[in-house]
Amino acid sequence: MQELVLIQLGRTLGTESARELARARKSGEFEALLLECGPLAFRIAQSVLRNVADAEEVAQDALLRAYQKFDRLRELSRFRPWLVRITFRLALDRWRSARRRERREIEWAAPEQRPSLPSTEEVVSSNAFYERLERALEELPEKFRIVLVLAAMHGYTLEQVAAMLSIPTGTVKSRLFQARKALAEKLR
DSSP: OOOOOOOOOOOOOOHHHHHHHHHHHHTTHHHHHHHHHHHHHHHHHHHHHOOHHHHHHHHHHHHHHHHHTGGGOSOGGGHHHHHHHHHHHHHHHHHHHHHHHHHHHHHHHOTTOOOOOOOHHHHHHSTHHHHHHHHHHHHSOHHHHHHHIIIIITOOOHHHHHHHHTOOHHHHHHHHHHHHHHHHHHHO
16 A cells, blocks of 8 residues: 555644644654554455555545544544544445446446346356345445454454454454344345
């Protein structure tokens, strides 16, 4: 991933918020958090979008939003899960937008052509299965989807996912189980 660069945009803050933000920026807290979590933002975006260029843009947007709203963060220990949520939501928005655009273009080009239902062999051998999987993932509630993406698709341990999202390990286990069960039902 290319080095991520943020440019501060001019804005006005309340005096107390501005002091806290200035103190955090002076002490280099944001930059330290950025170095630690910047690659994670890219990996989250990459897992959703499966496109390096789009993932870099989304990660950059997520880091910019985090920078702009850094003064609203109450606890620095919550930065990582906060950034994960921002990145995940931005990536999903980008992915959904691309899918809608793709569908519109297909319908506009040939509205009378409707694809027939593929056989089981065709589904397994083609990318249709992966598209069904992506749609099924999209339909999962966000709290299940993010745990599934982090644990099952990125290989993070349950403890690492729990730390990233600031939730108990037992909750991660439960959500992962429920996510897998719901995903299996949607794919049937």
